[in-house]
Amino acid sequence: MRQLTAQFPIAPWRVVYTASGNTLAAAIINDHLGIVEYKLYWAAVKSKEEAQYLTAILNTPILDRLVKPYQSTGAFGPRDFDKYLWQCESHDSSQIAQSIDVSWILLWRLKT
DSSP, X not given: OHHHHTTOSOOSEEEEEESSSXXXXXXXXXXXXXXXXTTEEEEXXXXXXXXXXXXXXXTOHHHHHHHGGGSEEETTEEEOOXXXXXXXXXXXXXXXXXXXXXXXXXXXXXXX
16 A cells, blocks of 8 residues: 555646556556556656656667566566666667657657
8 A cells, every 4th residue: 555655645747657567568558547557666756857858768669679578578578667667788779869869859840
C-alpha cells in the first residue's frame, strides 16, 4: 500500500513507462484523479514540456535496443524493464542524445 500512497498528493504532470513487456512504452498523465498501478513506473515532472521531453527519451528505439540485453527472457521474448533503463553504458549516451534530438524536433514540428 505504501507505493500507492506515495502518489499523493497527485502531481499535475507525470510520465509513466511499462515495467515489463517486449517493447518499452511511455506516456504522459495529466489527470489529478489518476492512480498508477503496479505494472507501471512513474515520475512526477514540473511541466508539460518536461513530460514531453522525458517521454520522447523513453520512447526512442535506441533506448529500447540498449535495454534488451539486461532484460530477462520469457516464453514470449524479453520482459521486465524494471530499472534497467538507467543502466545503459555511458558510451551509449551519444546515440541516445541523437535519438532524443530527433524525437524532440519531430514533436516540436507537430506542435507548430
